[in-house]
Amino acid sequence: MADEQTITSRAATSPARESIGERLTTILLRRKMIAPDALASARTAAQAESRRLEEYLVENNIVSDTAMTLALAEFLAIPPMTLGRFSLDSQLLKLIPPELCLRLAAVPIARVGKTLTVAVGDPFNLGALDEIHFMTGLNVVPVVATEREVRELLQKSAEKSAPDLEDMLKNAMESEDVEVGQAQQEELSLDQMLESAEGAPVVRIVNSIIVEAMRRLASDIHIEPMEKTLRLRYRIDGDLYEMPGPPKNLQPAIISRFKIMSGMDIAERRLPQDGRFNIKALGKEVDVRVSLLPLIHGEKIVMRILDKSNLAPSLSALGLDAKAYESLIYAINQPHGIILVTGPTGSGKTTTLYSCLQDLNKPDVNIMTTEEPVEYQLAGITQVQINEDVGLTFASALRAIVRQDPDIVMVGEIRDHETAAIAVKAALTGQLVLSTLHTNDAAGAITRLRDMGIEAFMLASGLIMAQAQRLYKRLCTVCRRPRELPRDYLRLNRLDPKDFEGAQLYEPAGCPKCGKTGFKGRNALMEILMVDDAIRQLILKDASATELAQKAIANGMMTLKMVGLEKIKEGVSSLEEILSVTGGE
Numbered sequence: 388m389a390d391e392q393t394i395t396s397r398a399a400t401s402p403a404r405e406s407i408g409e410r411l412t413t414i415l416l417r418r419k420m421i422a423p424d425a426l427a428s429a430r431t432a433a434q435a436e437s438r439r440l441e442e443y444l445v446e447n448n449i450v451s452d453t454a455m456t457l458a459l460a461e462f463l464a465i466p467p468m469t470l471g472r473f474s475l476d477s478q479l480l481k482l483i484p485p486e487l488c489l490r491l492a493a494v495p496i497a498r499v500g501k502t503l504t505v506a507v508g509d510p511f512n513l514g515a516l517d518e519i520h521f522m523t524g525l526n527v528v529p530v531v532a533t534e535r536e537v538r539e540l541l542q543k544s545a546e547k548s549a550p551d552l553e554d555m556l557k558n559a560m561e562s563e564d565v566e567v568g569q570a571q572q573e574e575l576s577l578d579q580m581l582e583s584a585e586g587a588p589v590v591r592i593v594n595s596i597i598v599e600a601m602r603r604l605a606s607d608i609h610i611e612p613m614e615k616t617l618r619l620r621y622r623i624d625g626d627l628y629e630m631p632g633p634p635k636n637l638q639p640a641i642i643s644r645f646k647i648m649s650g651m652d653i654a655e656r657r658l659p660q661d662g663r664f665n666i667k668a669l670g671k672e673v674d675v676r677v678s679l680l681p682l683i684h685g686e687k688i689v690m691r692i693l694d695k696s697n698l699a700p701s702l703s704a705l706g707l708d709a710k711a712y713e714s715l716i717y718a719i720n721q722p723h724g725i726i727l728v729t730g731p732t733g734s735g736k737t738t739t740l741y742s743c744l745q746d747l748n749k750p751d752v753n754i755m756t757t758e759e760p761v762e763y764q765l766a767g768i769t770q771v772q773i774n775e776d777v778g779l780t781f782a783s784a785l786r787a788i789v790r791q792d793p794d795i796v797m798v799g800e801i802r803d804h805e806t807a808a809i810a811v812k813a814a815l816t817g818q819l820v821l822s823t824l825h826t827n828d829a830a831g832a833i834t835r836l837r838d839m840g841i842e843a844f845m846l847a848s849g850l851i852m853a854q855a856q857r858l859y860k861r862l863c864t865v866c867r868r869p870r871e872l873p874r875d876y877l878r879l880n881r882l883d884p885k886d887f888e889g890a891q892l893y894e895p896a897g898c899p900k901c902g903k904t905g906f907k908g909r910n911a912l913m914e915i916l917m918v919d920d921a922i923r924q925l926i927l928k929d930a931s932a933t934e935l936a937q938k939a940i941a942n943g944m945m946t947l948k949m950v951g952l953e954k955i956k957e958g959v960s961s962l963e964e965i966l967s968v969t970g971g972e
Contacts, residue, residue, distance in 0.1 A: 411441050411458045420454040436703070446704060452533040460531040463510055468496070470506060470536040475544045479503075482523045489541055489670045491515040492534045502526045508534030542669055589640045592633055593648075597675065597690075598668045599630070603902065606692060610645075612638055612685030623902070624860050624909050625733065642679075642686050649677040657681055671696050676760065695763055702742050708950070711913040714852065718917075719743050719821075724851035725814035727801075727836075729826040735858045735911050736823045737762055740797055743821060744768060747795055755791060757784040758799035773799070781806045789813050798822035804840045811841055814849040828947070829853040829916035830935040833926060847918075847926040855914040857947055857968040859960050863901035867893040873962065880966055882952075890956035894963075905961075912954070912969065914947045 412430075415421045421444070433443035444450040453469075460467035479495040480488070482503070488494050492508035493515050503525040507515060510531050520527045596619065600608045605621035610633075612618075619632040633641055646653040649662025662677045674693040679686050702715055718726050726743075728736045741763060744754060748767050759773035759781070769791075771784045781798060782805040788796055789809065801807045801822050814820045826832050832853040836846055870892050874884050895905020916922070916939045925935055940946065945953075951965035 407441075407462075409440070411455070411462055412444075414458040414461050415444075415450060415454065418454070418458070420458070421450050425449055443703075448706075452535055456531050456533045459510055463531070465510055466530045468506055468530040468532050470494075470532050470540045473540060475540060480544070482525075483519060485541055485544065485670060487518075487522070489538065491518065492537050493519065494537055494540055495519075496530065498525070502528055504528045504530060506530050506532040506537060508532060508537040538670075589637060589644050592637065593641060593644045594668075596633075597666055597692075600690075600692060601669050601671075601673065601694070604697075608688075608690040608692070610641070610688045610690075612682055612687060614684055617641070624904070624906055625858060626904075638685055642688065645677060645688050645690075646679070649675070651677070651679060656686060674763075676762075691762075693762055698738065698741055698745075698763055700742075701746050705739070705742055706910050707913065708953070710945070711915055711950075714915045714917060715739075715743065715854075716746075718852040719747055719819070721819060721851050723814055723817050723819055725811060725820040725822065725849050726851050727822055727824055727832045727853045729824045729829065729832045729853065729855045730857060731825065731827075733858070734856050735909075736856065737799075739854075739856065739911065740821050740823065741765065744795070744797060747819075752794045753792060754795045754797070755788045755793045756797040756799070757781055757788060758797075782809060785809045785813070789818070793818055795819045795821070800824070801836075801839075807836055807839045807841050811836075811845050811849050815845065827855065828932070828936065829855040829914045829944075830932040830939065831855075833916075833935055834932045837929065843927050843929055847923040850918045850926075852918060853916045855947060856911045857951075858909045859912055859951065859954065859968050860906035860964050861908045861910055862893055862895055862958070862960055862964075863898060863905055863907040865900045865907075866896040866898035866905065867958070868896045870894040876962065880970065886952065887956060891958060892955060892962060893958045894961050906964070910959075912947050912950045912965075914945065914950065916944055917942075 412421070412426055416423065416426065429444055429447070429449050430440055432447075433440045436443070441455060445452050445455050457467050459465075473496070475494060476497075479498060482498075483493075483495055491512070494506050496504045496506050498504070503519070503523055505516070505519060505527055507529050509515070510529060516527050516529060519525075596608065596610075600621050603621055603623055605623050606625075607622035609620040609622070609627065610617065611620070615635060617632045617635050617638050619630045620627045621630060622628075643653045645651075646660070646662070648664045650664070651660045651662045659681065660679045662679075664675050664677070666673055666675060671694065673695070676691040676693060678689045678691075680689075681687075702712060702719075705712075707715070718724075728739055730736050737758075744756070744765065748754060748765070750767075753769070754767070755769045755771070757771040757773060759775075761770045761772050764770065771779075771788065773779055773781060773784060781800065781802060785796070785798060785806060786809055796810075796813060796818050798806065798810055798820065799822075801810060801824055810820050810822055824832050824835055826835050830853070832855070833846065833850065837843065872884055872887055872892060877884050877887075897903040897905045901907040916935070918926075919942065921938055921942065922935065925938055930938075936944075936946075948965075948969040951960075951969045954960045955962050955965050
C-alpha cells in the first residue's frame with residue numbers, strides 16, 4: 388500500500404492541523420479559487436467559532452467543495468476524480484457493503500488484480516483505508532472526490548436497486564382485478580385485515596411509497612381515499628405533487644399496514660389516531676410521524692417524514708444572509724432573556740430553533756425543551772413531549788422544567804397567558820428562553836404577548852429579539868434562465884422597476900435535476916427585530932405593531948419583503964416565488 392504509506396508519511400511529518408488549512412488556502416489563492424479579502428474574513432470567523440478553516444470555507448460556500456477537493460489532491464499528491472457521470476459496479480459493492488461505504492464516505496471505483504482503487508471524500512481519514520484493506524485483503528489506492536459526490540453516487544446506486552413505485556403499482560393493478568366497494572370493506576374481519584396487510588404485494592407497495600418519498604426529498608405523504616380511487620400525493624418543497632395511486636381494491640390492506648407499522652389499533656376505523664415508526668432506506672434512517680383521519684370513503688393517512696440528516700447542524704449551515712446570521716448569533720449568546728420566532732405553520736420555525744439549540748448544546752449547559760410533538764430527538768438535550776390528554780400542557784411542563792435547574796429552555800409554542808407568563812418570568816430570572824408564536828411579522832409578536840396579558844415592563848426587560856420568517860423555494864442552478872424585467876407585473880404588485888436596475892432576474896425552466904419543477908430546495912427569509920433602548924421605550928408606551936415596525940426599520944431592520952427582493956436580485960429565487968410568500972407583508 389505505497390500510496391497509503393505516502394499519505395501517512397505526509398500527515399505524520401506535516402505541521403499541526405491548523406497549518407494544513409493554511410497550506411490548503413495557499414493552494415486556493417494560487418489557483419485563484421478565493422480572493423485574499425474573503426479568505427481573511429473567513430479565517431477570522433473560523434477562529435471565532437473554533438472551526439477548521441477548510442471546513443468553514445466549504446460549509447459557508449466561500450469555496451466550492453470541488454475547488455477544495457482539487458486543493459486537497461494537490462496537497463496530498465493524490466489524483467482527483469469527479470463522480471458525476473460514474474456508475475458503481477455491483478460486483479465491487481459486494482467487496483464493501485453500501486452501509487460501510489456511506490459511513491466511511493468512500494466508494495470502490497475499480498479493481499485490477501490485488502489493487503482496489505477507492506474514491507474517498509475525506510483523504511485524511513486513514514482509518515477508512517485501513518478498514519477497507521483489512522476487509523477486502525486488497526491493496527487500496529485512493530483517489531480524492533468530493534464527499535457530496537460520493538454520497539450522491541451511493542444514493543443513486545441505492546435508487547437503481549430499489550423497486551420502481553409506478554411499475555409496482557401497475558403490477559398490483561394487473562394482478563388484482565377485483566373492485567372492492569366501501570360496503571365490502573366494512574365486512575372485512577380483523578383476521579382478514581391482518582392477513583392482507585402482511586401480504587407480500589402490500590408490504591412492497593407500502594415500502595415503495597415511503598422510499599419514493601425519501602428519494603424525492605418529500606416532507607409529507609398524503610394517502611387519501613376517494614370514491615373510486617386511492618389518491619397519493621407528496622409534498623415537495625412546500626407544494627403537493629400527485630403520484631400514481633395504489634389500486635382502490637388494496638385500500639383496506641394498505642391502510643391496515645400503515646396502522647400496524649405505526650402502532651395504531653387496526654380495528655378502530657371511526658376515530659382519528661396518531662402514531663410513529665422508524666424506517667431505514669437509501670442509506671439513512673428517518674422517523675415517520677403518522678396521522679389518521681376517518682373520511683366518508685375510508686381513512687386518510689398523512690405522514691410527516693422527519694429526516695435528521697436534513698437538519699442543519701448549526702446556524703451557519705442554514706444559508707442565512709450575513710445580517711440575519713449575526714443577529715441570531717448575538718441573541719442566542721445572551722446569558723438570559725427570551726427569543727421569539729414567528730410565522731405560519733410550515734415556515735421552518737422549529738428548524739431554526741433546533742439549529743440554535745445545536746449551537747448552544749455543550750456538556751456544561753442544561754438544555755430542556757417542551758414540544759408537541761417532539762419532531763427530532765437531539766443527543767444531549769432533555770425533551771418533554773406534551774400530552775394534554777393527561778394534563779401535561781405547555782404551562783404545566785414549563786412550570787416543572789424551571790425547577791429542573793435549566794440554563795436554556797425551548798417552548799414549542801406560546802399559546803396562552805399562563806405559558807407566556809412562566810416563559811417571561813424564566814427569562815427574567817436567569818434562563819435563556821426560545822419559543823415560537825403564530826404572528827405575521829416580528830413586531831406582531833410583541834403586541835401578541837401584550838394581548839395575552841404580559842405586563843409591558845416585563846416584556847421590555849426580558850425580550851431580546853423577535854423574528855418572523857417564511858420559506859421560499861430556491862431556483863435550480865442547473866436550469867434557471869435569464870428573463871427581462873416584467874414591468875407590468877411589477878406595477879401590479881406595487882414595486883418600483885428602479886429597484887431592480889442593474890440586476891439580472893431569473894425564472895424557473897425545469898430539468899431532470901429538479902424534477903422539472905425549476906426549483907431545488909428551500910431557504911428562510913428572516914425579518915429580525917432586535918430589542919434596543921428605543922424599542923423598549925415604545926414597548927413601555929404600549930405602542931402598536933405598526934409603530935414598533937416603523938422604528939425598527941428606521942434602525943436598520945429589513946422586512947420580509949426587503950430580504951426577499953434581495954434574493955431576487957441575487958438570482959437565488961424568482962420574482963413570483965418571493966411575492967407568493969411575502970406579497971401580503
